Amino acid sequence: MTRMHAAAIASRGRLVRLSGLPGLPGLLSGLSRLPLLAGALAALAAVSAAHATPLPREKPAAAAPLQLAAAPSGLPASAVRPGAVAKDLFGAVRAPAPLAARAIGSYAKGCLAGATALAVDGPTWQVMRLSRNRNWGHPHLVAMLQRLAGDAPALGWSGLLVGDLAQPRGGPMTSGHSSHQIGLxxxxxxxxxxxxxxxxxxRETMTAISMLKGPSELPGADRGVDPAKWTDSHARLIRRAAQDPQVSRIFVHPGIKQALCRFETGERGWLRKVRPWWGHHYHFHVRIACPAGSIGCKDQDAPPPGDGCGAELVSWLSDEPWVPKKPKKTDKPAAPVQKKHMTLSALPEACTEVLVAR
Structure with missing residues (x-):
């Protein structure tokens, strides 16, 4: 095909859209087959432009949203904006930050550099819910879990099923927890x-078993453990976890705390670390203290003195924390509460470096 012939065909393509010159499309169809008339065809196109019906302008395509979910490593700097929802950013990254291990911020407002993955299979543990990619933690946490799993068989426990630790770079999670943000x-x-x-x-579908007799939200409910499910080996495992010097707290349902208080007949100092909390009736939550070298890591205050088996526990087992209050009669229904998501600007500044590190 000659250059002139190509130009003729291109001009014909433009002219087929035109209106206002009767019979022009048929004429151009014939002319475009004659290479020697390409110049004349171009001239006709110029004349006909004045009679053309203008085509509507297409709206510029909206910028495609950043597909964060598949980001394998550090995020591009353009995605890391102070006002961005933090859980979207941290939930998108699939690999740890290649930085020195460091827990940054507080347990419910921070991030994690240099995370280590707990192997999904070990001699005496298996990681659950692998699709979540939450088997990452500070190396001290991973080492503690391996120690506890190694001790489990001697306690009458075949091995650990491990749930969530943290995301590869910590931070707020896309679902579930408010804590678990700094890998501890x-x-x-x-x-x-x-x-x-x-x-x-x-590992995705297996259901964890509640240790309780029944729901805690019913008035007058027995919020204790079910003796058909709860065993001394459960108590021994939690006690061993609490006795680890790096562990600062363990969260359990108040009914489990009550069972532990009844179980221990010797040294009771470890019970101080075991704190009653909502939920936690099918798993227990282990938290370690800020490791040395984690600049900017914020520990919780130490638990109150004592074993926690007295008045505080009695209060937790009463109806007050559990039974929903009856709504008060008001003239206007309460406005729905809009949940505010934590933004990147609410986290320590170092968390931006963690997000973009490659």
Whole structure:
């Protein structure tokens, strides 16, 4: 095909849209087949432009949203804006920050550099809910879990089923927890590890077993553990976790705390670390203290003195914390509360460096 012939065809393509010159499309169809008339065709196009019906302008395409969910490593700086929702940013990154290990901020407002993954399978543990990619923690947390798992068989416990630790770079999670942000928290199921390796599908669908007799939200409910489910091996495992010097707190349902108070007949100092909290009836939540070298890591205050088995526990087991209050009669219905998501600007400044590190 000659250059002139190509130009003729291109001009014809433009002219087929035009209106206002009767019979022009048919004429141009014939002319475009004659290479020698390409110049004349171009001239006709110029004349006809004045009679053309203008085409509507297309709206500029909206910028495609940043597909963060597939980001394999550090995020591009353009995505890391102070007003961005923090859980979206941290939930998008699939790999840890290649920085020195450091827990940054507080347990419910921070991030994690240099995370280590707890292997999904170990001699005496298996990680659950692998699709969440939350088996990351500070190296001190991972080492503590490995110690506890190694001790489990001697305690009458076949092994650990490990739930959420943290995301690869910590930070607010896309669902579930408000804490677990700095790589120092881990959930351990109160269901013992079976004597075989669970399939990936089983790890996604298997249900943890509640240790309670029934729902806690009913008036006058017995909020204690079910003796058909709760055993001394449960108590021994939690006690061993609390006795680890790096562990600062363990959260359990008040009914489990009550069972632990009844279980211990000797040295009771470890019970101080075991704190009653809502939920936590199918797993217990282990939290370690800020490791040395984690500049900017904020520990919680130490638990109150004593074993926590007195008036505080009695209050937790009463109806007051659990039974929903009857709504008061008001002239106007309460406006729905809009949940505010934590933005990146609410986290320590170092968390931006963690997000973009490659």
């Amino acid at each position: 928290d881990a959930d351990i199921w109160l269901t013992p590890m079976p004597g075989r390796t669970l399939s990936r599908e089983e």
